Amino acid sequence: xxxxxxLLIFLTLFxxxxxxxxxxxxxxxxxxxxxxxxxxxxxxEVRRFGVLYKHYCKxxxxxxxxxxxxxxxxxxxxxxxxxxxxDYTIISLKHWRRFTPMMREEVVFHELGHHVLxxxxxxSTDNIKEGCPKSIMYNKGAGNCYHMKSSYFIKELFKxxxxxx
Ligand SMILES: [Zn+2]
Numbered sequence: 453x454x455x456x457x458x459l460l461i462f463l464t465l466f467x468x469x470x471x472x473x474x475x476x477x478x479x480x481x482x483x484x485x486x487x488x489x490x491x492x493x494x495x496x497e498v499r500r501f502g503v504l505y506k507h508y509c510k511x512x513x514x515x516x517x518x519x520x521x522x523x524x525x526x527x528x529x530x531x532x533x534x535x536x537x538x539d540y541t542i543i544s545l546k547h548w549r550r551f552t553p554m555m556r557e558e559v560v561f562h563e564l565g566h567h568v569l570x571x572x573x574x575x576s577t578d579n580i581k582e583g584c585p586k587s588i589m590y591n592k593g594a595g596n597c598y599h600m601k602s603s604y605f606i607k608e609l610f611k612x613x614x615x616x617x
C-alpha cells in the first residue's frame with residue numbers, strides 16, 4: 453500500500469465491519485493530512501453496490517473488493533480504473549473531489565461493473581439512444597444521462613451481468 457492511498461477492504465458479506473490494512477502512525481498522519489481519514493461516501497457507494505448485487509443477483513457478493521482512492525498514474529483523464537491482473541480498483545482522487553454524488557455513484561458502479569460483474573466496455577456505436585448510451589459500461593460512462601435515469605442504468609448493469617432481479 454502506498455503512503456498516499458486509502459485502502460478500503462470490503463468484506464464479502466455485506467454488513468460486516470470494514471477493515472483496513474495495518475498502518476504505521478506515520479502513514480496515518482500522512483493520510484490524515486492529505487485526505488479525509490476515511491471517505492464515507494466511497495464506502496457508502498460500494499456498500500450500496502453490494503445491496504443492489506444482492507437484490508438483483510439473489511446472492512451475496514462472494515469476494516473481497518479492494519477499492520482505493522488515489523491519484524491514477526498515467527491516466528490523468530480517467531475517473532476510475534480497474535486493474536484486472538492485480539484485482540483492485542482505483543477511483544481518481546482528483547475527480548472524486550469535484551464530482552457530484554451522482555457522478556461518484558456512476559464511476560463506482562462503472563468500475564465495479566468491471567471489477568465485480570466482470571463486464572467489459574460497450575463500445576458499439578448503436579448504443580446511443582436519445583443522446584444517451586445504453587449502458588454505463590459505455591467507455592466514457594453515461595455522463596448527464598445518468599442523472600436523468602440512474603435507475604434504468606443500474607437495472608441495465610445487473611441485467612447485462614446476467615442478474616435479472
Ligand atoms: Zn471502464
